[in-house]
Amino acid sequence: MTAELERLRRQVRELAEEWRAAGRYRPACDAWLRGHDPQFSAELARRGWIGITWPRELGGAARSHTARLVITEELLRAGAPVAAHWIADRQIGPAILRYGTPELQREFLPRIAAGEVTFCLGMSEPEAGSDLAAVRTRAVRDGDGWRISGRKIWTSHAHRATHAYVLARTEQTERRHQGLTEFVVDMRAEGVSVSPIVDLAGEHHFNEVVFDDVYVPGRWVIGTVGDGWRQVTSQLAYERGGPERVLSTYPLLAALLRDGRRRRDEGALAAVGRLVARLAALRRMCWDIAHAMDRGQAPVRQAAALKYLGTEFERDVTETARDLVAAPPDLHGDELQRLLAQAILAGPGFTIRGGSSEVLLSIVAKEEVGR
Ligand SMILES: Cc1cc2nc3c(=O)[nH]c(=O)nc-3n(C[C@H](O)[C@H](O)[C@H](O)COP(=O)(O)OP(=O)(O)OC[C@H]3O[C@@H](n4cnc5c(N)ncnc54)[C@H](O)[C@@H]3O)c2cc1C
Structure with a gap:
């Protein structure tokens, strides 16, 4: 590992230790899903450690994925509360960077990197988990935008996220893997309702999210309409x-x-x-x-x-x-x-x-x- 990465590792380790020693968090298992602390995420953002691989003009630091790995390893090692920014930093930011229009990138990436915009992941539905191509949530055109209706389940932190990534069907075709489209949805938009699901540990991070004719501007489509399956497959590499x-x-x-x-x-x-x-x-x-x-x-x-x-x-x-x-x-x-x-x-x-x-x-x- 280079001296630069060693230095980064030390800095992340010191920050985590500082917060732990000050009693601002207790090291926990599974903290990347359960440890939700927007203040800690804001501190990471302040240091430029969210969206670190993205171009500078989009709020990033143009560093490598190995630099990001150093950061994530140290935060996980410390059991630090990183859930607030995790999904946006790990996969939705990269998906927008890979497939989004320059306009979408400029609108979202700097705000994710600043810790202002957080995402939840609207993929799974009651009948579509492993079989993601079975999603039934529908999006129909409405002028320049879209109207989304459907139900997502197991949506971690939907009650806290500012925005959702939503995989929806924009076309009914014989081939289930076609006609899917990826959207950004504002969680405060009219027609979005979130109900808690308490998990085995007695904690609330899961939710059921209903989209009832929710308006989404056309510029919030990620990538190509109908090409969501190919796009989401590459996103899953970042997720896994x-x-x-x-x-x-x-x-x-x-x-x-x-x-x-x-x-x-x-x-x-x-x-x-x-x-x-x-x-x-x-x-x-x-x-x-x-x-x-x-x-x-x-x-x-x-x-x-x-x-x-x-x-x-x-x-x-x-x-x-x-x-x-x-x-x-x-x-x-x-x-x-x-x-x-x-x-x-x-x-x-x-x-x-x-x-x-x-x-x-x-x-x-x-x-x-x-x-
Ligand atoms: C802690 C946690 C957090 C989650 N957070 C989110 C989130 O934020 N957003 C989101 O969208 N989803 C989330 N999920 C949902 C998760 O992605 C799904 O639960 C998962 O994809 C499995 O889908 P399912 O529950 O519908 O199970 P099913 O697809 O019904 O599978 C049930 C069983 O059948 C097996 N099976 C299914 N298909 C096959 C096959 N083709 N071959 C062999 N075996 C098969 C599976 O392996 C499994 O054992 C979360 C789940 C958990 C546990």
């Missing part, structure tokens, strides 16, 4: 190819290591060591994907493979901790009990969100045989 698919339980792994050292427990340290060896290989995959993104690629197969293997690793961290932690998991217990409880409660979602493991294996297999 990052270290958050590996490090959701990292704070628990680090706590296990500290505890094993403190107790001088050779058996525990050997079990943690085996996990750390796997982590090294997974980090290498993350770096390869970031390099591919730096070459302008959307590495769909590698991202699917990383997410599959990374979430297996996250689960194995939890299972190892179940064996090693003597006290029962407890959200109000000591650090190990608390992190273990968080990992157990969040765990079932790891292999479902962003594409279930079965679907990821299908993608890897199909890409391998060139279908």
Whole structure:
């Protein structure tokens, strides 16, 4: 790693530690989905760490995807509250940059990078999760704009986001993968209603979102009308190819290591060591994907493979901790009990969100045989 990246890593680590030491957050498992703190996101924006790969004239810093990886690794390692800006920084900003008109880019990217605009992800519907091409939300033309009607589900942070990315059907065709279009929708627009869904952990990040004849200006279409399927497929590489698919339980792994050292427990340290060896290989995959993104690629197969293997690793961290932690998991217990409880409660979602493991294996297999 270059000295410049080392310096960036140190700076991110120091910021996270400063906020932790000041009691502004407690390191948590799955904090990239559950740790929502607009003030922390604003601080990252102030330092230029949101949209860091985007061109300077669009609010970015024209840095590499490996620089972004350094930032995300450190924030996840710290279990810091990054959910507010995560989706916009990770995938909607890049989607707008890749496919959006210059007008759309100028309207949204600087405000995302400034931490002012946040996105939720309106892909899944009651009958369209793994089978995303089954989306029924419809968009029909209305003058220069569109009217969107439909229902999205499992929309994380829809109650907090300023805007939504919405995949909608703009044409009924024989071929389900055609006639889909990507939109930006203002969450304050007339006709948008958001209802909470409380998850297994008793937390509210999921929502059901109903769009009832919501007007969207024509300039808020991302890319080409009817070409949404091809576009969203490359977006999924950004969604699946990052270290958050590996490090959701990292704070628990680090706590296990500290505890094993403190107790001088050779058996525990050997079990943690085996996990750390796997982590090294997974980090290498993350770096390869970031390099591919730096070459302008959307590495769909590698991202699917990383997410599959990374979430297996996250689960194995939890299972190892179940064996090693003597006290029962407890959200109000000591650090190990608390992190273990968080990992157990969040765990079932790891292999479902962003594409279930079965679907990821299908993608890897199909890409391998060139279908
Ligand atoms: C924590 C969390 C956060 C989420 N956040 C969001 C969000 O912000 N926005 C959003 O749009 N969605 C979100 N989702 C939804 C998520 O993307 C979907 O749940 C996921 O794509 C699976 O879809 P489904 O729930 O409809 O399950 P289904 O598609 O009904 O799948 C059910 C089971 O069948 C299997 N299966 C389905 N099809 C196949 C196949 N072809 N071959 C083999 N097996 C198959 C699946 O692997 C799974 O085990 C979130 C989910 C979770 C858990």
